[in-house]
Amino acid sequence: MVDVSQHELVPDHTVLDDAALEDVLQEYNIKKTDLPKIKRKDPALPDDAAIGDVVKITRDSRTTDEAVVYRLVVE
Template identity: 40%
Template structure:
């Protein structure tokens, strides 16, 4: 039987750019906003974009979104 090919959602035009944060960036982020990792917004490990990036629970991603009013906005999510 032929193997089914999953479409890659990460490269879709409507999916914002997502990058995994390294330990140094996570440390700066948490100290800048004086927060703990568990206080960040969460994203499910079952999210198709997270599955493509092969992340694990506890990893933090930086999401860069653009809109008509803002050229680029950064958002952070912790994988749960």
């Protein structure tokens, strides 16, 4: 079977550690549950992503070179 997460068109997905997560939540003045959601079954997620983790998704962008978004992993 093909590993979709390694495809060149899939943006980088990185699980945030607690310190990085706290920085993000403080920067945006939000709670973890306020973040947009991503399902655990999404094939682009790294294998170590668990329900309740926050994933940093880094995409290429024509206007800003790099766009970063955060998603909360849900069931």
